[in-house]
Amino acid sequence: MTITASDEQSALAALRDFLAEEKISLNGRLPAERELCRQLGVSRSHLRKGLAVLEAEGQIWRHVGRGTFVGPRPIPNLSDVELLTNMTSPIAVMEARMAVEPQLARLASLHGSEADFAEMRQCNRRCRAAKTWRFYEAWDNNFHQAIAAATQNKLLISLFDTLNIVRRSVVWGQLRLTRLPPSDHASFHEHDEIYDAIASRDPDAAAECMRTHLKTVRDRVLSTLD
Numbered sequence: 001m002t003i004t005a006s007d008e009q010s011a012l013a014a015l016r017d018f019l020a021e022e023k024i025s026l027n028g029r030l031p032a033e034r035e036l037c038r039q040l041g042v043s044r045s046h047l048r049k050g051l052a053v054l055e056a057e058g059q060i061w062r063h064v065g066r067g068t069f070v071g072p073r074p075i076p077n078l079s080d081v082e083l084l085t086n087m088t089s090p091i092a093v094m095e096a097r098m099a100v101e102p103q104l105a106r107l108a109s110l111h112g113s114e115a116d117f118a119e120m121r122q123c124n125r126r127c128r129a130a131k132t133w134r135f136y137e138a139w140d141n142n143f144h145q146a147i148a149a150a151t152q153n154k155l156l157i158s159l160f161d162t163l164n165i166v167r168r169s170v171v172w173g174q175l176r177l178t179r180l181p182p183s184d185h186a187s188f189h190e191h192d193e194i195y196d197a198i199a200s201r202d203p204d205a206a207a208e209c210m211r212t213h214l215k216t217v218r219d220r221v222l223s224t225l226d
Contacts, residue, residue: 007043008049010042010046011040011043011046012050012053014040014041014042014050015050016126018036019054019060019138020135020139021134023134024070025070026070026165026168026169027069027071028070029066029068029070030060030067030069030070032067033047033068057146057149058071058072058157058161059071059072059142059145061073071165072161072164072165084166088166088170089170090170091221093163094214094217094218094222096166097163097167097214097217098211098214098215100160100163101144101147101160101210102206102210102211104210105147105197105209105210106203106204106206106207107152107153108150108151108198108206109197109199109203109205109206110201110203111152111153112150112152112199116146116149116150117150117195117199119149120143120146120195120198120199121195123139123143123191124191124192126142127140127181127188130180131179132179133179133181135180136180136181140191143191144160145160147198148161150198186216187213187217190209190216191213193209194206197209
């Protein structure tokens with residue numbers, strides 16, 4: 001049987017949906033490959049190609065003999081990250097994001113590939129199509145990870161992964177008044193502007209659009225802490 005690109009993309013999309021919809025905690029283990037194939041209705045070869053893509057993005061990590069786990073591969077000083085999480089507040093997380101992510105967007109515009117840009121577009125489409133806040137938040141996270149990956153800078157990607165682990169571990173306490181993001185959710189438009197600036201290879205605009213987006217997020221978070 002001939003393996004087509006569409007088959008592989010379908011398997012990858014099924015995996016992304018699975019990760020977004022299932023309540024698997026950070027570093028939680030995924031089902032075995034045979035079970036995943038059964039649940040997703042994909043072949044073993046297509047599944048493994050999809051897992052390889054997700055691992056390269058930092059969505060999952062694999063350990064031979066132990067299985068496949070959610071999130072970026074733990075760094076050697078994970079205990080330090082756990083300590084940081086216990087010492088960190090939502091405000092501190094936002095300050096760190098404001099310091100780091102505009103520069104990631106700048107570098108993504110300079111070094112990102114067409115494949116990186118396609119991944120960002122896919123994330124934005126999935127954010128808009130989200131039927132629950134959980135699904136939206138998973139794809140929002142994927143969008144920001146795709147920007148970090150587009151820098152092609154392993155050290156910065158590692159730093160972003162550390163920040164992201166802390167961000168996802170901190171208790172935010174946001175109250176969701178709707179089942180899913182409203183159609184005029186500010187992040188939809190802001191994500192589009194970030195993507196347009198990055199794909200246009202305009203580093204200054206990319207950094208500024210990211211900064212504007214994070215200010216919106218920061219103000220929304222701070223309003224829930226009053």
